[in-house]
Amino acid sequence: MGSVVLTRDEVKKVIDLKETIDAVRNVYKLKSEGKAVIWPLVNYEFIDEHAAMDIRSGYIKGEQLHGLKMLNNFPENREKGLPPFNGIMMVYDSNTGMPIGIMDASYVTCMRTGAAGALGVDLLARKDARVLTVLGAGKQAPFQIAATLTLRPEIEKVYIVDPLSMEAAERFAEGITDLLKADFDMDASRVEFAASGAEEAVRNSDAIITVTPSRKPIIMKEWVKPGTHFSCLGSDMETKQEIESSISAEARIFTDDKAQCIRVGEIEIPIKEGVIKEDDIAGEIGDVIAGSISGRTDDEQITLFDATGLYILDLVTAKTAIVRAKETGIGADIEF
Amino acid sequence: MGSVVLTRDEVKKVIDLKETIDAVRNVYKLKSEGKAVIWPLVNYEFIDEHAAMDIRSGYIKGEQLHGLKMLNNFPENREKGLPPFNGIMMVYDSNTGMPIGIMDASYVTCMRTGAAGALGVDLLARKDARVLTVLGAGKQAPFQIAATLTLRPEIEKVYIVDPLSMEAAERFAEGITDLLKADFDMDASRVEFAASGAEEAVRNSDAIITVTPSRKPIIMKEWVKPGTHFSCLGSDMETKQEIESSISAEARIFTDDKAQCIRVGEIEIPIKEGVIKEDDIAGEIGDVIAGSISGRTDDEQITLFDATGLYILDLVTAKTAIVRAKETGIGADIEF
Numbered sequence: 001m002g003s004v005v006l007t008r009d010e011v012k013k014v015i016d017l018k019e020t021i022d023a024v025r026n027v028y029k030l031k032s033e034g035k036a037v038i039w040p041l042v043n044y045e046f047i048d049e050h051a052a053m054d055i056r057s058g059y060i061k062g063e064q065l066h067g068l069k070m071l072n073n074f075p076e077n078r079e080k081g082l083p084p085f086n087g088i089m090m091v092y093d094s095n096t097g098m099p100i101g102i103m104d105a106s107y108v109t110c111m112r113t114g115a116a117g118a119l120g121v122d123l124l125a126r127k128d129a130r131v132l133t134v135l136g137a138g139k140q141a142p143f144q145i146a147a148t149l150t151l152r153p154e155i156e157k158v159y160i161v162d163p164l165s166m167e168a169a170e171r172f173a174e175g176i177t178d179l180l181k182a183d184f185d186m187d188a189s190r191v192e193f194a195a196s197g198a199e200e201a202v203r204n205s206d207a208i209i210t211v212t213p214s215r216k217p218i219i220m221k222e223w224v225k226p227g228t229h230f231s232c233l234g235s236d237m238e239t240k241q242e243i244e245s246s247i248s249a250e251a252r253i254f255t256d257d258k259a260q261c262i263r264v265g266e267i268e269i270p271i272k273e274g275v276i277k278e279d280d281i282a283g284e285i286g287d288v289i290a291g292s293i294s295g296r297t298d299d300e301q302i303t304l305f306d307a308t309g310l311y312i313l314d315l316v317t318a319k320t321a322i323v324r325a326k327e328t329g330i331g332a333d334i335e336f
Numbered sequence: 337m338g339s340v341v342l343t344r345d346e347v348k349k350v351i352d353l354k355e356t357i358d359a360v361r362n363v364y365k366l367k368s369e370g371k372a373v374i375w376p377l378v379n380y381e382f383i384d385e386h387a388a389m390d391i392r393s394g395y396i397k398g399e400q401l402h403g404l405k406m407l408n409n410f411p412e413n414r415e416k417g418l419p420p421f422n423g424i425m426m427v428y429d430s431n432t433g434m435p436i437g438i439m440d441a442s443y444v445t446c447m448r449t450g451a452a453g454a455l456g457v458d459l460l461a462r463k464d465a466r467v468l469t470v471l472g473a474g475k476q477a478p479f480q481i482a483a484t485l486t487l488r489p490e491i492e493k494v495y496i497v498d499p500l501s502m503e504a505a506e507r508f509a510e511g512i513t514d515l516l517k518a519d520f521d522m523d524a525s526r527v528e529f530a531a532s533g534a535e536e537a538v539r540n541s542d543a544i545i546t547v548t549p550s551r552k553p554i555i556m557k558e559w560v561k562p563g564t565h566f567s568c569l570g571s572d573m574e575t576k577q578e579i580e581s582s583i584s585a586e587a588r589i590f591t592d593d594k595a596q597c598i599r600v601g602e603i604e605i606p607i608k609e610g611v612i613k614e615d616d617i618a619g620e621i622g623d624v625i626a627g628s629i630s631g632r633t634d635d636e637q638i639t640l641f642d643a644t645g646l647y648i649l650d651l652v653t654a655k656t657a658i659v660r661a662k663e664t665g666i667g668a669d670i671e672f
Contacts, residue, residue: 005341005438007672042375042393044402051433055393055404057378066380068391070404070426072433086433088426088672090406097387097408097422102341102438104672332668336343336424336440 002335004325006103014324014331015111015317017146017184023316024115025289027060028256032286035062036312038257050076056311064094065315069105091318099336101322105314108321112313113211113233114143116256120231120305121207122151123288124254124295129206129229130156135198135219135242136212136234137162137172144209144233145176146184149191152207157192159201163218169195199223210234210242210266221246226300232266236308245270251304252296254285265306338671340661342439350660350667351447351653353482353520359652360451361625363396364592368622371398372648374593386412392647400430401651405441427654435672437658441650444657448649449547449569450479452592456567456641457543458487459624460590460631465542465565466492471534471555471578472548472570473498473508480545480569481512482520485527488543493528495537499554505531535559546570546578546602557582562636568602572644581606587640588632590621601642 006014030036036058043054057068069089077084087105092098121132132148132155134141141160149155160176162169173193180186202208202223212218212234221244230251234242248270255261258281262271270276283293285305296303325331342350366372372394379390393404405425413420423441428434457468468484468491470477477496485491496512498505509531516522538544538559548554548570555566557580566587570578584606591597594617598607606612619629621641632639661667 005668005670007670037380039378039380039391040376042378042391044373044375044395046395046430049431053402053428053433055375055378055391057391057406059380059382066389068404068406070393070428072428074433077432080432082432082434086428086435086672088435088438090424090426092389092406092408092422094382095385096413096416096418097389097410098418099422099424102424332341332670334341334343334668336422 002333003099004101004322004331005334006321006325006331008104008107010325010331011103011107011321014321014328015107016320016324017111017150019320020111020317021115021118021147021150023320024112024313025119027312027316028119028286029289030060030062031312032284032290032292036060038310038312049074058311058315059094060312060315063316063319065091065319066094067091067315069311069314071105071109089314089318091315091322101318103318103321108314108317110140110143112317113140113309114147116307116313117144117209117231117233118147118151120285120307121148121209121229123285124303124305125207125229126227126296126299130154131159131205133159133161133201133205133208135161135163135208135210137169138211140211140233141172142176142179142183144211146180146186148209149186149188155191157194159194159196159205161196161198161201163198163212163214166195212242213240214242215239217241217244219243219247224302229303231305231307233307235264235266235268237264238268241269242266245273245275247302248304249275251302253281253304253306254283254288255281256285256307256310258284260308261306265308266304267306338669339435340437340658340667341670342437342657342661342667344440344443346661346667347439347443347657350657350664351443352656352660353447353486355656356447356653357451357454357483357486359656360448360649361455363648363652364455364622365625366396366398367648368620368626368628372396374646374648385410394647394651395430396648396651399652399655401427401655402430403427403651405647405650407441407445425650425654427651427658437654439654439657444650444653446476446479448653449476449645450483452643452649453480453545453567453569454483454487456621456643457484457545457565459621460639460641461543461565462563462632462635466490467495467541469495469497469537469541469544471497471499471544471546473505474547476547476569477508478512478515478519480547482516482522484545485522485524491527493530495530495532495541497532497534497537499534499548499550502531548578549576550578551575553577553580555579555583560638565639567641567643569643571600571602571604573600574604577605578602581609581611583638584640585611587638589617589640589642590619590624591617592621592643592646594620596644597642601644602640603642
């Protein structure tokens with residue numbers, strides 16, 4: 001009856017990518033069926049510290065789980081030799097309100113975000129998609145690649161684009177095969193990873209995942225070939241935008257949460273500009289998983305999955321970690 | 337650099353009533369000086385489980401602490417042999433965003449609530465107050481008594497009133513001296529504890545602390561003698577009210593947080609009834625501690641401290657527990 005308490009390293013040991021993908025797919029479906037509740041976001045900017053925090057929380061009726069995470073973003077920690085992102089999540093049994101797990105939130109967030117982007121690709125990209133671009137060679141990129149290759153093993157080539165530094169993209173492309181082996185036990189030796197400029201990558205890609213914090217569009221409409229899919233994950237705050245509004249205007253659009261995407265997602269700016277309207281959103285990704293709304297309806301269509309991040313994804317991912325930790329005896333067991 | 341992790345029993349060992357009172361007094365003052373921020377409350381009712389949860393959070397600039405607690409109230413747990421209240425709080429260093437403590441929230445909540453009620457009595461009751469009434473013989477009552485006797489050792493008599501059960505009040509009155517000794521190492525043998533009906537207790541009291549979840553007034557205006565002080569802690573949700581509106585109408589009123597008390601405190605109903613106006617609130621209790629607003633101005637005055645509970649109180653109380661736990665080696669030390 002105690003709570004499993006897991007550090008970041010322990011979370012990494014007990015969390016599995018395939019299980020995470022299945023859990024995320026299932027919780028999107030539960031949300032579509034009205035069985036999951038996202039509670040209001042609390043956020044704050046620490047002006048003097050040039051830092052920010054947010055509290056995300058929610059409840060999954062289907063699974064009888066609720067909880068929260070606090071994530072702190074203190075970029076100046078890098079200069080202090082401390083991690084810039086810190087946070088802990090708590091998971092409770094919604095039958096009793098008893099805590100069942102407490103763990104570092106950062107690795108869970110990375111894993112569920114990778115699963116989200118990849119599910120967008122798997123559900124909406126053309127069946128014959130072979131070339132992927134990942135825009136943003138940062139911390140999130142390996143998780144996006146690992147999850148997408150898991151769901152779409154036919155992918156042959158992955159362009160790595162870093163809008164700020166070609167050198168970073170090159171370093172990433174050189175190291176990613178080894179990293180996928182080490183961190184995800186994944187053999188990606190058959191996949192070609194190529195650092196590239198944005199235009200060349202986009203012109204040659206069937207699916208594009210964006211994970212930058214950009215506040216102005218990096219991908220231009222004229223580069224996009226018919227039938228391209230976009231999973232946009234970087235825009236999760238007002239004024240962020242990664243792709244030109246005219247791409248959204250033409251796309252069949254899905255969201256992780258309609259209201260949240262309109263407020264802070266990739267579609268925020270196009271909606272504010274009047275380029276698209278709320279009615280132009282085809283549905284939520286969970287509706288596609290549940291089968292209540294069709295995903296891609298045409299091979300020439302541009303599709304867009306706007307994912308702003310939902311705490312219920314963390315919750316189900318953490319649950320898999322708790323189950324595995326109990327099975328393997330990893331982590332502390334504390335009777336609060 | 338790790339986080340101290342404390343169970344309820346461990347919190348009890350490292351938390352000290354005097355330290356809690358000092359910490360709470362100080363944080364009320366910091367709030368009055370604009371150095372503390374209460375972040376928005378998140379709450380939810382689990383309809384099928386007849387249960388509720390809330391997430392309270394905040395930031396103290398003066399102390400560079402921020403954090404949150406989730407409290408779950410599952411009354412039906414009693415039938416399952418489980419505690420009805422569960423919750424965990426997390427404390428972070430606001431210079432770095434790193435977690436410094438994670439602990440059971442229920443004992444911290446009890447201690448800081450006791451300190452709050454007692455500070456109201458100490459700051460606002462007449463200097464010659466000798467008789468106290470505690471309305472509500474539940475879990476909160478011993479904390480209120482212990483803290484009030486700490487700050488006002490001249491108190492000679494304490495009436496215990498339980499509006500639902502005289503038997504509960506009698507049992508409480510019989511056991512409280514031993515309980516104060518066992519739980520707070522407090523010798524209260526000089527104090528007379530008497531179970532009583534509400535009217536008799538109120539007619540004879542100089543200070544009254546209310547800690548019931550009542551939704552209709554229990555204390556009537558005609559019983560209240562001039563110069564009485566009220567610390568009202570039970571009303572922390574819309575529609576709760578413990579004392580007749582006409583008492584509030586006559587009182588010099590202080591709040592823990594003005595906006596929150598207007599929304600959910602003891603003064604909510606009188607304000608909605610139009611019996612008092614927002615302008616009738618003299619100030620926040622922190623203003624009295626800071627010396628910017630006078631407390632009681634007259635020995636015949638009725639004074640009222642409306643305390644709805646602020647997470648910043650938990651935060652400073654938890655900080656004392658973290659410091660003591662580190663000194664004594666109590667609890668787990670986990671490097672998240």
